[in-house]
Amino acid sequence: MPLSPEILIQAVANGLLMGAIYALIALGLTLIYGVLHIINFAHGALLTAALFAAFFADRILGIDPWLSVLVLAPGFFALGYLLQRLVIWPASRGEDRAILLVTLGLAVIIENGLLFHFRSDTRTIDHPFAFAVVELGALLLPTTRVVAFAAALAVAAGLGLFLAATDTGRAIRAVAKERLGAELSGVDVAHIYAVTFGLGTACLAVAACLLLPSFYVTPQVGNAFVLVAFTIVVLGGMGSVPGALAGGLFIGVVESLTGLVWGETLGQLGIFLIFILVLLVRPQGLFGAKA
């Protein structure tokens, strides 16, 4: 069955929209890796937690996720900060193997804690814009996704600006590049590590609020997204912000196109296989330096 150009373009457009959100999730992951040099196995669980938080803010408090993000983002920043400062760093003492296990432990706790409390029912919210569309020429784009696209890019740009122009941002970049030197220059490395982790988690909160209007929530959903995020990060290069952005959009399009041809499950499989392939062939990604 030949695919018409309109369908393909629509799929590409959808892919780009989704890709921006993927990029935001990947951004958090790559930032954490670039600065702390740890692979945050808890990223998926934290995204799930953020989705649940946004869900309950809407369901119980009646606050639209596009508004609750203003509270959830700083809230999750604080959560990430505390997790790194109070749990990850003290428990692992900086050893690679220990960090692996601790972030895995966190992932297990958060994910199963959510499962235990909220069971595995699928939940969605009724968003006022859920069925609205934006018309762009012949393309029909879901409004929620367009908003998400714009917001994700805005946040990414904001983050880039923060890293480039503020003192803290400069300190973060210094620690990422040369930790010992930064330490000797008076940078509080433990604090910077925690700030970075917090930023990564805050990105997840924003992504969750942008996703919720058009997506569902289950205790496993975070993992599905994060696998995509991992793929993006290895593709774009561990620690590379432009890599995360470019990779996010690229993977979004790939996922959309493969989903079109093969269906969702096999599309997911395709992403995993790309992930494995990239790790085997070029773990430093297309933009990044060797780990």
Added chain:
Amino acid sequence: MSGRFAPVLVVLAALALVPLFVSSNVALNFLKVALMLALAGTGWNLLGGYGGQFSFGHAVFFGTGAYAAAVLQVRFGINPWAAFAAGIALGAAVGLAIGWLTFRAGLRGSYFALVTLAFAEVARIIASVWPLTGAGAGILIPLQVGFPTLQFASRAEGFWFVLALVGAAMLLVRAIEGQRFGACLVAVRENEDAARALGVDVLAVKLSAITLSGAITASAGGFYAQTFLYLDAGIAYGPWISVEALLTAIVGGIGTVWGPLIGALVLQALSELGKELGGDAPGLGLVLFGAVLILVVRFAPQGIVGLARSLRPGRLARG
């Protein structure tokens, strides 16, 4: 030489006597599951504890052993004992394949953990859509108790079977400890470059380790299939077994032969305690396990065995 094996044999013999004195179904079930986890953990421990390569996807071996046993019996009518053995061989083959791809690519540490996680998920997704493995519905082994069908007439029989498997695995690990392969394996764990400079073929050592590891954990999967008689993708290849396999080794004592056994017993006990306190809702057990993992890493990185050793007066603690 036999001095090394004696303690293991003694403990195995003591455990073998348990069903003669304990007839409570609950207790025997508890022990059976604990031993199965100890078996899966012993496989993980060989690669992760002795070899230093942390796998986060050991479910890929467990599930392969389980599905091989089930699928060969149910779809192809193969003798259950042969199917069980085939599962072990297949587990070894999968280990070799994954090892070949990942170790030759030089993946270590977090990257290795990530890629093993990915392999397990790939297996899970494939199993969840492939008609051969029953797709979403799973696969059911028809109940036919008896020796020829490798289905256990009593809980004691199942217990003795898994005990034999665990015993064999532990004795294998003990044997490896006392051989050149074992010395090379821990050298690779401690420092690959130094090992290389001393003539150790690092790739060959890692491949051997992951192959054996895959075989051992696959046997645990095969046992699961024969005991519970039902599998689906989430059970066979799910993260739960990846986590529990590594956790038994870490809690009990990573890189020691007793670690997985002790860890499995402790974790099962904890799990039962969790059920008493919080009911049967899914998730609570794993929450406890996650917390235990973090606490162990923080306070007792060498696990229970490590704690016991450090308490012995005058004896230097390892690690």
Added chain:
Amino acid sequence: MAEPLARAERITVRFGGLVAVNDATLDVHEGRIVGLIGPNGAGKTTLFATIAGFQRPDAGRVLFAGADITRLAPHRRARLGIARTFQIVQPFAGLTVRENIAVGAHLRHAGRSEALAAAEAVADRVGLALLLDLPAAALTVAGRKRLELARALATEPRLLLLDEVLAGLNPSEIRDMIPVIRTIRDGGVTVLMIEHVMQAVMALAEEIYVLAEGRIIARGAPEAVARDAAVIEAYLGHGAAGLARGAAHA
């Protein structure tokens, strides 16, 4: 002259735009102690690494006992009889001294008890006999250096590559190590050593190569090399040779 045991022939190694080793040739004749010296950043460890197998040269070849081993992996070179120590010591921290050395011994002894016995014998030769049961992590710097040496020796090498084995040792520890190295050579092992500790190199080496900015700038007996103008300039800077001569005449 007889064929050298080991030869690094016209080795060039580039890292991106930087040429770390530039067309360097180095011969090590059997039964000798050969020194490789040069200012920091000269490329000594890189050249060393090509002989040990940890660095692939961009040009040139490495020969051992007449055979071209340029492409051979490090563990295979160990089997042929090339052993090396590391500049930054790499003990197997979680193992005891005995177990550390035994890993090396296992290259030649398949059985565990033979390997452990061989390890004890080597430890004796190197002066670690009293520390065999200590965890490697508990050793001092000097102890760890001896452990590096012992592990390499346990592989029963024909050629021993020592990478700054005396770095970080105080004068009395250095004084203690010198006879150990000499005894190793007297036992039939050829030694190539990178060193910064001049007194040791001058005392031990029969032949010295000087590497500066990736090139071999001098080669010969220790006394001759020490007086070589190019060598003095490499270490002390341009014009230093003239100053040295002037000072000598004054």
